[in-house]
Amino acid sequence: MYIERFTATARQLVDDVANEPSVQYPIRRWGAIIAVDVVEYSRLTIVDEEQTYHQYKSHRRELIDPKIAEFGARFLKSTGDGIMAEFETALDAARCAVHVQQGMVGRSSGEDADTQIVFRIGVSCGRIIADPEDIYGHDVNVAARLQTLAPPGGIAMTEEVADRVRDAVGLPLEDLGLHYFKNMCRPVRVFQYRFAAEAN
């Protein structure tokens, strides 16, 4: 009973294609993914669970979710202390990430550094396996790993994303070189943006 309900509702989380009953899952498509996470979320939760929840939710409601919508995400899921979203192009994904981090600079000014919410964002792109519940594949995993490498308040991305956005975004892109991530046999060349609000 529960599973039927979960599955039926999860189906609607995926993009418009999911509403066509003729679609055979899983589908494969090209997409660009952002993984957004709160820096030191566990520590913030221990310091003040309620305040952390409400701060996080206000950033979601007033900044992140509107930007996700503005750049036309076709998939969105909550990861507890952040979100994962999929866009049609690397430029949409990167611009969304840049707008979120630029927006956070203004929102965080004057806040206590000890309890302030700061986001890290990872951006990747590639072939995605999508079903009614979630998105899967190597490049989805890479976005999640890149997020952990991003500077607090900043963005880390693959070389493929960097090549597609460097001229359009108009911000200095730093080359972090090759990085090995856990359980990934080949290194990933990482580029990053830093913003004024970063704590690192």
Next chain:
Amino acid sequence: MYIERFTATARQLVDDVANEPSVQYPIRRWGAIIAVDVVEYSRLTIVDEEQTYHQYKSHRRELIDPKIAEFGARFLKSTGDGIMAEFETALDAARCAVHVQQGMVGRSSGEDADTQIVFRIGVSCGRIIADPEDIYGHDVNVAARLQTLAPPGGIAMTEEVADRVRDAVGLPLEDLGLHYFKNMCRPVRVFQYRFAAEAN
């Protein structure tokens, strides 16, 4: 537009309370959480993305999701290479975890160890903040961290869960002592179950 659809459908993922329009979110409740994850998922995805996807989904469909339903989970979400689910009692959560790992022993026999899917499960309980989208709080974070400490094919749980299930489950529970998790200032005393299929 996207956000409205996401929010409207995500609401139905949370338990029956979420269907009553009079509920004021977020709500606080006691709950027990399991975090289920695939060991070395990134490596398996690199070896064979399609095969890993289909193997994982068959374990979900034929074993995990039916067990989640059998033990009456009131919240379920996909974490990409696994799930997080919330139950009313620690015993429901622990029994669900035990049934899943026992079920995996039979399902994995004869498979190639290099491409075989093995799960780790973390179990915790405590006060939860729930809204239409997700569940939050320190004890939710602990379940995710415990999962990383569980032996492949096994279960790691907090002392509070262990105290509530040790007599009922009828399996030898090993005391792993105190563990410090990243960004958590106090150590967590961890207990574990091991099963025959474990790779470690």
